[in-house]
Amino acid sequence: MNPETQAWQRLRDLGSARLSPGFADGVLRAARADPEPSLLGQFMLSVATAALCFFAATLVQSRISRADNERVQADWQQIASATDDSGLGLSQ
Amino acid sequence: MDPSSTTALVDLVSRAQRGEEIAQRELIVSYQRRIAGFVYAVVGRSDAIEDISQQILIKMVRALHRLQAPAQFESWLFRLARNTCIDYLRRQKLRRIFLPFGPEHEDVPEPPGAVDAEELDALRHALAQLRPKDRALLALVQEGRSHSEIAQTLRTTVTAVKARLHRAREQLRNHYQPPHEP
Numbered sequence: 001m002n003p004e005t006q007a008w009q010r011l012r013d014l015g016s017a018r019l020s021p022g023f024a025d026g027v028l029r030a031a032r033a034d035p036e037p038s039l040l041g042q043f044m045l046s047v048a049t050a051a052l053c054f055f056a057a058t059l060v061q062s063r064i065s066r067a068d069n070e071r072v073q074a075d076w077q078q079i080a081s082a083t084d085d086s087g088l089g090l091s092q
Numbered sequence: 093m094d095p096s097s098t099t100a101l102v103d104l105v106s107r108a109q110r111g112e113e114i115a116q117r118e119l120i121v122s123y124q125r126r127i128a129g130f131v132y133a134v135v136g137r138s139d140a141i142e143d144i145s146q147q148i149l150i151k152m153v154r155a156l157h158r159l160q161a162p163a164q165f166e167s168w169l170f171r172l173a174r175n176t177c178i179d180y181l182r183r184q185k186l187r188r189i190f191l192p193f194g195p196e197h198e199d200v201p202e203p204p205g206a207v208d209a210e211e212l213d214a215l216r217h218a219l220a221q222l223r224p225k226d227r228a229l230l231a232l233v234q235e236g237r238s239h240s241e242i243a244q245t246l247r248t249t250v251t252a253v254k255a256r257l258h259r260a261r262e263q264l265r266n267h268y269q270p271p272h273e274p
Contacts, residue, residue: 004268007215008234012129014212018141019128024120027146028113031153 098163105162108153116156120149126235127173133231134177136220144180148173170235171245174228181224218267226260233257 020026104122107115128145135144151172159168219227232242239257243250 004211004215007211008133010212011133011215012126012234014138015129015132015141016125018132018138019124019145020142023124023142023146024117027120027124027149028117028153030146031116031150 101165102162105156105159105165109156109159109162111157116153119152123169124149127169130170130173130231130235131177133219133234134174134224134228135180136216136227140180144176147180148176151176167237167241167244170232170237174232174245177228178224214269218264218269221267222260222263226256226263229253229256229260230264 104115104118108119124145127148128141131141131144131148132138135141148169152169155172159165219230222230229242229246232245237245239250239253242257243253246253
């Protein structure tokens with residue numbers, strides 16, 4: 001065996017010596033404990049998240065625009081009554 | 093690999109594919125040392141070996157049911173190992189870009205005693221000069237993968253593998269300086 005081949009062998013031996021006892025059991029536990037999400041599952045989760053965000057944004061937007069409308073309507077009513085009070089209204 | 097051991101391996105892989113935990117454990121035990129050695133050759137950092145080996149073997153257990161030809165198991169496993177190591181090195185490279193102090197903390201030399209032979213040191217030094225893909229190529233050859241298996245792994249032709257291997261070996265030879273005998 002030439003020195004280079006020996007060195008490769010030692011490199012692999014050294015690498016394998018770094019594994020702690022019970023490594024295989026640890027791998028099996030980890031593989032079972034946290035199952036990899038499927039592609040379809042990830043896609044469905046993305047769709048659900050996007051739908052939820054869209055619904056939340058629509059809800060917030062509708063509430064904001066309703067509040068704005070109410071405020072604008074109240075302002076106009078205030079202007080209208082002020083106009084009536086000052087006699088500048090259309091009713092003669 | 094002789095025919096009887098190939099048959100035994102195919103049987104073991106088939107059992108593991110059906111979800112038999114004993115077979116899965118046996119597969120991990122049979123390959124963990126070779127995978128760890130392969131990881132060390134490609135990544136070059138002994139403190140990352142266990143973590144990356146674990147990632148590879150977890151992927152193996154989870155994806156085993158998708159392997160269509162149990163006879164191709166070894167080739168498939170080392171493809172998984174190669175891709176995981178290359179991904180790890182890419183992520184490390186990205187981290188170095190985004191973390192300005194990364195290199196000081198990540199390129200820490202091996203602690204004394206971690207490398208116990210001058211030949212090994214010379215080989216590690218030479219490998220470190222090569223591109224990760226070339227290191228993986230040489231490590232695959234050391235693992236006994238044939239040119240056609242490597243070509244399948246890299247999704248290229250046998251001729252291209254031979255050419256790349258020739259260049260990688262030449263580069264390794266240029267950087268490999270074995271210690272002189274006393």
